[in-house]
């Protein structure tokens with residue numbers, strides 16, 4: 001039964017473009033309409049028609065402790081009693097900046113913003129201001145938010161809706177953006193040669209997770225590091241999704257590669273609208289009011305958002321959440337691989353820690369081209385049948401799903417049984 005969601009979506013479509021405030025929510029990729037959420041707690045979501053789902057999206061990443069963890073809700077409530085926004089420095093901003101710098105040693109100074117998009121946008125402007133150059137190298141299928149210069153051959157919603165480039169992005173911006181296949185070292189070297197002394201920065205998701213999920217091949221990240229250093233360009237890691245999720249120090253800790261700037265978001269806000277960016281002090285000091293690169297935000301460092309993020313991150317550390325997530329992820333992987341081995345169709349399973357993706361395609365997938373070989377009809381069938389059985393995975397082949405610390409072994413076991421049944425019948 002989804003009649004109440006159906007009514008709400010009809011009303012939404014009259015007053016909100018496409019009925020949604022962010023395109024990935026529209027379920028178009030799987031040929032359906034979204035459900036509307038009544039409430040969410042722990043690993044579960046209930047829709048307005050009373051259906052219950054085990055949720056593997058967690059608000060697209062932020063809900064790493066599950067939905068509405070008591071200590072985060074309490075922290076927000078407590079902060080709210082002291083005021084909602086000041087536009088004047090508050091102590092929580094300092095605590096958050098100190099925590100970010102402690103957990104990610106490549107960051108000597110950080111600034112808070114309100115979304116991942118603002119974080120990457122600010123990194124790009126800062127890199128251009130710092131180097132005095134205009135061009136950017138990015139990678140096909142990497143999504144960095146809806147920043148003009150970065151909406152070129154992008155991933156996530158834009159890719160899902162069949163348009164990896166956006167109307168409304170001036171050609172002049174596209175001309176300043178070189179987009180290359182992920183994991184192709186030779187093309188990176190060639191781009192640096194052909195744009196000598198013009199590249200301000202290379203930006204990437206160190207683990208691309210917005211066109212499905214795939215991984216940097218051996219030495220890819222360290223070669224990018226070397227090329228950037230050699231050519232005087234900055235290396236920007238967009239860890240909006242991976243930061244503080246896959247390890248305390250993010251992907252840069254796992255791969256041992258140090259970027260000049262890092263963009264953060266999602267998990268650091270505990271579910272409130274937050275982003276952050278940071279890096280070497282010498283670069284960050286180019287920001288106003290100290291330097292010439294302008295960047296600002298009325299609500300940046302908002303006390304509720306800082307309180308939520310700090311509570312979530314400290315709890316994650318207290319319970320050693322990364323170890324727990326790896327255990328749960330490992331358990332999930334075992335069930336998934338068993339089910340895949342018995343299925344008649346070809347599936348490639350990728351996982352790192354609490355992030356995973358089932359590609360309905362065979363063989364090695366190391367870039368967007370590989371992800372695009374997936375059988376989207378098959379994915380759609382899989383998605384819907386799982387949803388009917390009360391398991392909510394990302395509604396697109398080109399997204400990553402997430403496990404939270406609130407998922408129990410029993411939740412994972414139940415999900416395993418569902419996947420097993422669904423794949424056997426596909």
Ligand SMILES: *Cc1c(COP(=O)(O)O)cnc(C)c1O
Pocket residue numbers: 114115116117118120143144145146205210238239240241265266275
């Ligand atoms: C989600 C995401 C963004 C954009 O963050 P918003 O908060 O949606 O603006 C940027 N980069 C990556 C890697 C993301 O996953």
